[in-house]
Amino acid sequence: MTPNSPPTHALIWLILGISLGALPHFSYQPIWVALIFIVMIGWRCMNIWRGWPLPSKQHRAMKWLHLSIAILSTVLLITSYGTLIGRDAGVALLTVMLGLKIVELRNYRDYYLSCFLGYFLVVTNFFYSQSMSTALLMFVVVAIMTTCLISLNDPKRLLSDRSRFKLASQMLLQAIPVMLLLFVFFPRVAGPLWGLPQDAYGAKTGLSNSMPLDNISQLIQSDEIAFRVKFKGDLPKKSAQYWRGPVLWHTDGTTWTALPHAKLAADTPRIKAVGTEYHYTTTLEPHNDHWLFALDFPQQLPVSPNSHFTQDGQLRSNRPIKQRQQYQLNSHAQFTFNSQTDLYLSDALQLPEQQHPRTKKLAQQWLAETQTPRELIQRALTHFNQQEFFYTLTPPILTGDGIDNFLFESRRGFCQHYAASFTILMRAAGIPTRVVTGYQGGEINPIDGFLVVRQRDAHAWTEVWLANEGWIRIDPTAAVANERIEEGMNTIMPLSMRSPLFIANSEKLANLWQSLRNNWEALDNRWNQWIISYGPKLQQEFLSKLGISPNWQSMVIWMISSVSILLLIISGFLFYQRQRQDPLARLYQTFCKRSGIERLPSEGPLDFAARIKLQHPQNHAEIDHITALYINLRYGKQAMEIIDLQRAIKQFQPNKTGST
């Protein structure tokens, strides 16, 4: 190593920081990005430990190898992303290039550059996840990058690695007050401030506009949280917790789809509510679509986001939900829905032609046997209940005519099989029926009292329209598996589907897992409610409470002034500490300043005098005199007057006499 090359310990900190910063990216980047990155890091590590050659003038071959890897990665990037711009491609480019840079770090400039790119890498992590764990990890990474900066400035290794890391962490902790002030006052604008590129919102799991017969089953595997609800006051009972999402009308025999939105948005339904009213606040996770899930059936639109009801009772936001969204609603558990007439009754009778012959025949048979629609509905439910129908999350694959096959042969399925076949039966018997999808049930987290609804609580049920009664909810699944509705999804899912495989064997471990997860999710929820959702709305509320008018001008003024005041207080404190030095020390400092030579902090008075005498030989006697006086005053036994020294230093003008 040449004397000018930065110290190895800085390099190790840098490698550690960048690797940790890149780690979360690997989970969604193409595998070769991670591969190239790891190979590059490995190469550099082998250089440190085993002295493997790096690309340099002496090692031409390595240089060519390095260059070709760089070109290869650029080509790979362009082929897999089609561009180098945008969130995903940009972050992948940054990751790969940082890895490549690690191999050819030479001078201090390279190190500083990589360090600052490392900080940028930290920022890019928040493009993907703003969770608490990401924030914690990134805090550590920032501390490591800062340690690297400290190491670069400590080539002689005066501080141990531990104390350098400690120093970096201390600096970060000391920065927290400023961070908090910036957090509170930095003006938030509506929409994502950083203007995330278009590709920032990847696919999310969730319900969709259409339902093939086996779609929900994928959701059931997912532990992901769909939304959280905080009730003010009582909760409705579990069997009444139907969270309405997409309503599906049209079927081609296998897939169910919604009516065109323009058609549905033309009018709002007529709802008459009775019974208990429930007040609640929902925090919806982003799902890239428009539904705001609401307990059947909400009284009015939420204050925000801007939204509307469709004719079939969906509550839809005007913009897709790309960020976590909070809204307050009141719902009534009992209601009548379009009891007089409905615009789309004919759509509720649509049947695919030439399909489901056996189902249609059965419906015709029931129609002949029963007097009223109610009786017919009951007949169908009884059929599900009494015949050998089973509720299972892993049904056999349906062959041939799906509905016929299910109703007459396999008889094994979950909510959407029952909802779909029930709807076909009803429509074939002339009763207008539609499929409603959404969520049913959920779990109360005992830690913070939030009702947590997960993707696996996804559900499908039906609504039939009866004259004078309007749309009535019928849940055929309840006829088969009542506990799914009464107790929730948790009770019927085997342990192995609820928790990771290795702990599923033990009830105790599974329970422990459950309670750990509850705690973590409650903490995460608090983080979401207070930190992540501190957007324009919360900021305005909060600042208004503090008596600050919440426009951005005053926020900027408050931000700048509060940070300046904070810094002023700190510098005032430091200045005060300096001033507390006794007058003697200050007097001596004046002397040192006048000499025109900087005194090293560790330089004693005699050593310093010897040094300035070289510079000012004509002031020899004077310097000795002042130094002797100072030594006596500062280190001597008798308490002496400071005046002599003051006078002597006043007369000490070496630069003036020197120039004349």
Added chain:
Amino acid sequence: MAHADINHILKAINTIILGKPQIVKLALSCLLAKGHLLIEDVPGVGKTTLAHTLAKTLGLSFQRVQFTSDMLPADILGVSIFDRDSQQFSFHQGPIFTQLVLADEVNRATPRTQSALLEAMEERQVSIEGETYPLPQPFFVIATQNPSTQIGTFPLPESQLDRFLMRIEIGYPDAEAERALLLGEDRREMVQQLDAVVSSKQLITLQAAVSQIHVSAALTDYIQQLLAHTRDSGLFHFGLSPRAGLSLLHAAQAWAFIEGREQVIPEDVQAVLSNVINHRLQARDEQQNGHFIADMIAQVAIP
């Protein structure tokens, strides 16, 4: 007056030990601070001569003990022997009962013998079979040690190194001094002919004067910050003890006295720092051992 004595002593020693005024000054300041001295160097650079010269010029009785691996504590401390005439045990003093003991090649002896010596050094008395015999006043031990990389040695443990106020290395003489040595008389004979500059009584008054050298609050702050640096910087396995701090202070006082000052100034502390703390500290980074003093001085600001 006292300072004139000091100059005479230094002058006398420097006629024998050529080209090493700094080392001589350090050795003298160690004795003035009532501390024991450890000289560590390869054989033949004048360790014994230095010790002998110091004894002579300071008017001290002198004994030399060559340590060997078969030596027993009694060989140093002395034994009680039954006297047939008086029908009693009588104590025969060992070589340690002298004012200046040169413990030559102390790392050749077994740990047991070493600790007998070191205990006597600390207590300034010898206890044998329940009887306590005080050692003469003043009492010094100058131990010499070969670099412990040599074969057949028992290096002194760290806890016992702490008993020595200073550790010095003499080093090879420079070219001019070496020429003078080669041409000059036999150093041993010269030492024998040397006259005492002060008596041992006068030495005790000099020691008393050293402890009167003024130590200001600003200076204790400085010493404390040096100590704190060894503890907080994380560079060392263990920081310096308060006893090491006291040693540093006494050595600095003695140095200031030799320099003719009435008060200790930071330069005095810096002058003795390396020799007082080097053998008490172990750097975490092995390579740093022995090189950290300059960095340490540069790191700690003088308050």
